[in-house]
Amino acid sequence: MKQKALFLLIFVLISMHINAQSTPEKSKKSLNINGRIQFDYEFLKRDKYSDWFNANEFRRVYLSASGKLSSHFKYKVELGYAHGSPTFKDLYIKYENKRLGNFYAGSKPEPTGLDMMTSSKYIPFFERAMLTNMQNDRNGSGLHYDNFHLLNGRLFLQLALTNNGKAGEGFKDAHLEIGENFTARIGGLALFNKDKNTLVHIGANFANRPYKDLKFRPENHMGDKYHYVFPSGKNRQTLGFELTGVYNAFSVQSEYKTLTVTNNISKNYSVGSFYVMGSYFLTGEHRPYKHGAFGRVKPNTDVEHGGWGSFELLVRLSQMQFSNDVAAANPGNSKEVNNLAFGLNWYLTSHVRLMYNYVVTDDKNKILGNMQGHLLRVQMDF
Numbered sequence: 001m002k003q004k005a006l007f008l009l010i011f012v013l014i015s016m017h018i019n020a021q022s023t024p025e026k027s028k029k030s031l032n033i034n035g036r037i038q039f040d041y042e043f044l045k046r047d048k049y050s051d052w053f054n055a056n057e058f059r060r061v062y063l064s065a066s067g068k069l070s071s072h073f074k075y076k077v078e079l080g081y082a083h084g085s086p087t088f089k090d091l092y093i094k095y096e097n098k099r100l101g102n103f104y105a106g107s108k109p110e111p112t113g114l115d116m117m118t119s120s121k122y123i124p125f126f127e128r129a130m131l132t133n134m135q136n137d138r139n140g141s142g143l144h145y146d147n148f149h150l151l152n153g154r155l156f157l158q159l160a161l162t163n164n165g166k167a168g169e170g171f172k173d174a175h176l177e178i179g180e181n182f183t184a185r186i187g188g189l190a191l192f193n194k195d196k197n198t199l200v201h202i203g204a205n206f207a208n209r210p211y212k213d214l215k216f217r218p219e220n221h222m223g224d225k226y227h228y229v230f231p232s233g234k235n236r237q238t239l240g241f242e243l244t245g246v247y248n249a250f251s252v253q254s255e256y257k258t259l260t261v262t263n264n265i266s267k268n269y270s271v272g273s274f275y276v277m278g279s280y281f282l283t284g285e286h287r288p289y290k291h292g293a294f295g296r297v298k299p300n301t302d303v304e305h306g307g308w309g310s311f312e313l314l315v316r317l318s319q320m321q322f323s324n325d326v327a328a329a330n331p332g333n334s335k336e337v338n339n340l341a342f343g344l345n346w347y348l349t350s351h352v353r354l355m356y357n358y359v360v361t362d363d364k365n366k367i368l369g370n371m372q373g374h375l376l377r378v379q380m381d382f
Contacts, residue, residue: 047369101147
């Protein structure tokens with residue numbers, strides 16, 4: 001009830017601000033058409049098997065329309081087509097106010113961490129780190145709020161109250177009585193020097209959700225999926241912490257998150273996960289940061305202007321650990337999954353990228369051995 005009251009108060013403030021306008025504002029309508037294509041090849045193999053799993057797919061195919069009706073009211077309609085049928089992605093009506101913040105009705109990413117809030121156009125690896133699978137999906141449909149102008153832009157706050165509908169089914173939730181998802185994120189810049197391309201970001205996030213099994217892949221999209229159940233689970237809570245730093249061409253990024261599942265049988269269902277990532281641009285560029293996430297890399301000289309574009313080297317270590325009670329309830333699954341990934345990105349232009357990842361997954365499986373994967377992607381957005 002407190003969460004619902006909070007959002008009711010927010011919309012009352014919107015109404016008060018609108019009514020306070022003494023003269024109607026001249027309409028400034030706009031329309032932008034955007035999209036992205038990510039085409040992947042994956043070659044995966046277990047150490048103790050000679051055969052490779054070889055496959056390709058359109059990982060993401062998005063088409064969107066966005067714009068504004070006035071200086072305050074904006075919109076976005078984005079659909080994904082990667083699996084052969086339309087799926088809702090970003091789909092919202094937005095009220096924008098520099099003093100009060102931004103208010104959304106519809107579907108957009110839930111504020112659950114730095115890696116999750118960075119668009120798939122800009123994430124440095126093929127897949128986000130394992131800990132991002134602790135939520136239902138990246139997007140949630142409901143009410144969202146953010147304000148990136150606190151303390152002169154050094155502090156931000158994000159909130160969301162979303163339902164449990166599936167993206168592929170239009171986010172329809174016919175059982176609101178089961179409960180809603182409340183997410184909150186706060187963070188800011190402890191250090192920022194625009195001229196020297198230097199910053200330190202610190203953040204924290206929290207989520208409370210109805211129960212759901214945990215399913216994830218170890219940072220590939222077509223390999224084996226892990227499935228963990230939490231018997232008699234009633235509720236899920238996650239708590240996460242974020243830390244990242246950029247110093248010219250070099251950057252580090254890390255997050256730690258815990259998942260706790262409550263129940264009525266005195267079991268300690270908990271999952272802990274972290275990742276640490278390093279990035280270095282051989283050609284001198286840097287990862288641009290804005291509004292609590294990373295953005296578009298712009299090569300110093302791209303191939304359209306006679307250059308070689310930009311080259312980025314990457315390394316990431318991820319781990320997910322499960323408590324004894326979780327391991328006992330899932331005897332066929334590992335108590336620990338470790339993932340080590342190396343990457344190379346070639347930014348031909350700011351909108352065209354070639355990617356390579358080499359991934360090694362250690363899930364303590366003595367029968368199958370470790371899994372290794374070679375991942376190749378061609379990406380364009382417009």
